[in-house]
Amino acid sequence: xxxxxxxxxDAGAVAVGADDVALALEQAAAKRDxxxxxxxxxxxxxxxxxxxxxxxxxxxxxxxGPVTEADVPSLLDALASNTPHVLRLGATDEIPWLKRQTxxxxxxxxVIDPRSLDDYRAHGGYKGLERALSLGSDAILNEVxxxxxxxRGGAGFPTGIKWKTVAQAKADRKFIVCNADEGDSGTxxxxxxxxxxxxxxxxxxxxxxxxxxxxxxxxxxxxEYPHAIExxxxxxxxxxxxxxxxxxxxxxxxxxxxxVRVGAGAYVCGEETALLESLEGxxxxxxxxxxxxxxxxxxxKPTAINNILSLAAIPFILAEGAKTYxxxxxxRSRGTMPIxxxxxxxxxxxxxxxxxxxxxxxxxxxxxxxxxxxxxRAVQVGGPLGAYFPRALFDTPxxxxxxxxxxxLIGHGGIxxxxxxxxxxxxxxxxxxxxxxxxxGKCTPCRIGSTRGVETIEKIINGERVHExxxxxxxxxxxxxxxxxxxxxxxxPYPVLSALKHFRxxxxxxxxxxxxxx
Amino acid sequence: xxxxxxxxxxxxGAEIIGEHANQEGATLVILHALQEAFxxxxxxxxxxxxxxxxLSRAEVHGVFTFYHDFRHKPAGRHVLKLCRAEACQAAGGDxxxxxxxxxxxxxxxxxxxxxxxxxxxxxxxxxCATAPSAMLDGRLIxxxxxxxxxxxxxEAQR
Numbered sequence: 001x002x003x004x005x006x007x008x009x010d011a012g013a014v015a016v017g018a019d020d021v022a023l024a025l026e027q028a029a030a031k032r033d034x035x036x037x038x039x040x041x042x043x044x045x046x047x048x049x050x051x052x053x054x055x056x057x058x059x060x061x062x063x064x065g066p067v068t069e070a071d072v073p074s075l076l077d078a079l080a081s082n083t084p085h086v087l088r089l090g091a092t093d094e095i096p097w098l099k100r101q102t103x104x105x106x107x108x109x110x111v112i113d114p115r116s117l118d119d120y121r122a123h124g125g126y127k128g129l130e131r132a133l134s135l136g137s138d139a140i141l142n143e144v145x146x147x148x149x150x151x152r153g154g155a156g157f158p159t160g161i162k163w164k165t166v167a168q169a170k171a172d173r174k175f176i177v178c179n180a181d182e183g184d185s186g187t188x189x190x191x192x193x194x195x196x197x198x199x200x201x202x203x204x205x206x207x208x209x210x211x212x213x214x215x216x217x218x219x220x221x222x223x224e225y226p227h228a229i230e231x232x233x234x235x236x237x238x239x240x241x242x243x244x245x246x247x248x249x250x251x252x253x254x255x256x257x258x259x260v261r262v263g264a265g266a267y268v269c270g271e272e273t274a275l276l277e278s279l280e281g282x283x284x285x286x287x288x289x290x291x292x293x294x295x296x297x298x299x300x301k302p303t304a305i306n307n308i309l310s311l312a313a314i315p316f317i318l319a320e321g322a323k324t325y326x327x328x329x330x331x332r333s334r335g336t337m338p339i340x341x342x343x344x345x346x347x348x349x350x351x352x353x354x355x356x357x358x359x360x361x362x363x364x365x366x367x368x369x370x371x372x373x374x375x376x377r378a379v380q381v382g383g384p385l386g387a388y389f390p391r392a393l394f395d396t397p398x399x400x401x402x403x404x405x406x407x408x409l410i411g412h413g414g415i416x417x418x419x420x421x422x423x424x425x426x427x428x429x430x431x432x433x434x435x436x437x438x439x440x441g442k443c444t445p446c447r448i449g450s451t452r453g454v455e456t457i458e459k460i461i462n463g464e465r466v467h468e469x470x471x472x473x474x475x476x477x478x479x480x481x482x483x484x485x486x487x488x489x490x491x492x493p494y495p496v497l498s499a500l501k502h503f504r505x506x507x508x509x510x511x512x513x514x515x516x517x518x
Numbered sequence: 519x520x521x522x523x524x525x526x527x528x529x530x531g532a533e534i535i536g537e538h539a540n541q542e543g544a545t546l547v548i549l550h551a552l553q554e555a556f557x558x559x560x561x562x563x564x565x566x567x568x569x570x571x572x573l574s575r576a577e578v579h580g581v582f583t584f585y586h587d588f589r590h591k592p593a594g595r596h597v598l599k600l601c602r603a604e605a606c607q608a609a610g611g612d613x614x615x616x617x618x619x620x621x622x623x624x625x626x627x628x629x630x631x632x633x634x635x636x637x638x639x640x641x642x643x644x645x646c647a648t649a650p651s652a653m654l655d656g657r658l659i660x661x662x663x664x665x666x667x668x669x670x671x672x673e674a675q676r
Contacts, residue, residue, distance in 0.1 A: 011643075011644065011645065011658055012644070012645050012647060012648055012660060014658055015643075015645050015648055015651060015658035015659055015660030015661075016648050016660045016661055047647035047648050048647070050648070182644060183641065183642060184642070185601075185603030185604040185605045185606070185641065185642045185646060186603075186604060186605045186646045187642075187644070187646065188644040188645065188646055188647065190644075191644040222644075223550075223587050224640060224642065224643050224644065225644060226656065227658075261543075261546070261547070262546070262550060263546075263585075264546055264549070264550065264585030264586065264587035264588060265585055265586035265587040265640075265641075266584065266585050266586060267641060278546065279543055280542075280543040281543035281544055281545030281546055281547075281571070281581065282543075282545070282577075282580075282581060283580050283581055283584035284584060284585070299542065299543070340646065340647070341647065342605040342608075342646030342647050342649065343604065343605040343608035343609055343646065343649060344608040344609050344649075345647070348646070348647030348648070348649075349647045350647075371609070380604055384603070384604060414605075414646070416604045416605045416608055416646070417608060418608045419608075422608070427604070427607075430604070430607070434603075434641070437641075438641075440584075
């Protein structure tokens with residue numbers, strides 16, 4: 001009997017040797033005359049265990065990891081003879097880190113072959129579209145609204161209301177745009193879902209198209225994600241072949257087709273209006289709103305532009321019903337959030353869970369503390385525009401409003417952990433520097449403010465008139481926050497001000513040196 | 519593996535532009551395609567793109583210069599990109615970047631005088647749970663440490 005093995009083809013797994021392990025498995029199996037079949041899946045999201053190798057057994061999949069090329073011969077011997085192996089982790093589904101998650105969006109990621117439409121369908125794929133087709137536009141809108149789904153890109157705008165606006169707009173053409181321009185450091189959920197379950201994105205966008213009356217969709221993603229681009233393009237071809245894109249989608253009278261477009265290294269294009277400009281072939285310059293993209297979007301047509309994680313949540317909501325989704329979560333944050341644990345962390349990866357889990361649980365308990373073994377000092381939540389949180393705020397629940405109340409944001413759900421060797425002056429300067437590099441240049445507070453910010457923080461680092469310059473940075477942040485056109489300039493103050501507020505001691509020279517001088 | 523690019527050739531350039539000119543909002547698509555073929559976007563291609571898309575040269579030049587990806591001259595034989603974003607900073611990326619600069623004798627954003635290696639910063643490869651990360655000619659490397667970096671630099675210098 002042939003051994004059925006699963007090795008991830010996710011970029012994060014490949015970066016730590018998954019391709020080498022897969023190749024070594026094939027070679028070792030040929031040498032031993034053991035019949036194996038390797039399925040290249042997405043990642044389960046437990047990156048400290050990558051490359052992870054799973055084997056199908058009558059009792060379900062058994063996991064081994066992290067596997068290196070050198071481990072392959074002994075692993076294959078153990079698998080062929082059904083004997084123990086030191087890297088054996090037990091049943092994959094029973095690994096506590098996976099077991100305590102609520103995987104609605106990422107249910108199939110790491111499980112199925114992302115190139116196979118049949119595998120997708122065999123694991124519940126296209127059930128959402130099937131139900132959507134039987135419901136019709138108004139009923140779908142009711143479902144999406146009732147689910148409480150809010151924009152997973154960070155802004156948290158209710159998806160149902162956005163779709164309704166586009167559905168009601170009158171135009172000869174409408175568009176669905178999937179924002180997969182995942183530029184935030186510490187985030188990789190978009191990349192994982194495109195590489196691990198691309199049909200889910202296609203299904204979500206197709207449902208969006210049917211709902212608002214759009215026949216064309218674009219997935220705008222990053223040039224830094226070559227594996228994701230390849231996976232999405234392969235899935236689009238496969239979906240077309242299977243009758244799930246093109247005319248008569250899923251046997252209905254609706255038409256919908258998709259195209260992947262690739263950015264060119266501009267962070268600001270993750271901002272929705274800059275993204276639309278870029279899609280139209282122009283510089284990624286932010287547009288003033290209104291008009292909203294829902295009325296005047298891509299090529300001037302009504303456009304539903306959603307984050308990929310919002311669109312990826314849609315098939316579950318349609319298949320299982322709005323209530324099932326809304327039953328998860330807290331307050332006005334309903335459903336689940338794919339949280340990404342990154343940076344200096346022992347157990348980094350993708351952790352999808354209902355809103356409400358605290359930051360402390362995520363970092364200390366689930367993340368397992370720092371990889372270096374030193375104390376956690378600062379945690380940046382929500383990407384380069386997110387605030388730095390100290391341990392004192394670790395009781396903050398993961399929820400849009402709770403983070404806002406503490407001058408932070410959950411953004412795209414990325415958490416970057418720093419140990420006590422971090423110099424928060426450098427982090428504050430970097431926030432301004434990044435804004436200066438990436439500013440589209442349209443509005444003054446962002447374009448000039450960020451450069452002045454770098455200079456002023458530089459002066460603080462050099463000990464020049466520290467108190468006056470700190471006041472200047474705070475004032476500048478206020479100008480940027482209230483005067484910028486979009487979130488790039490508007491939110492850069494979050495990391496800067498949070499660093500100043502919670503880690504003041506890094507900015508002010510220690511008084512002990514003064515005393516010593518006396 | 520070194521990427522092999524074609525030398526600039528106007529006929530070939532026109533052919534590439536023609537392949538994509540009918541798409542809506544084709545400017546970035548064409549610039550990407552040109553760079554993929556030639557390794558950079560030759561100055562001479564800008565007016566050709568403008569003409570094909572019925573845009574002004576200034577508009578195309580504006581797009582070309584806005585995006586970090588597009589090169590106005592060929593890169594070195596190998597391109598080593600180091601992630602400089604926060605997750606990689608938290609995992610020791612600063613020291614690795616300084617180490618790479620010292621080893622290659624150029625600052626990030628530059629090419630070695632022998633044209634062998636272009637060292638570039640990149641802001642997030644999405645490998646933040648296996649940080650720090652790097653990319654050598656399109657190949658991804660996670661859990662970068664000094665030893666791995668030395669091996670990458672040596673490979674790039676070959």
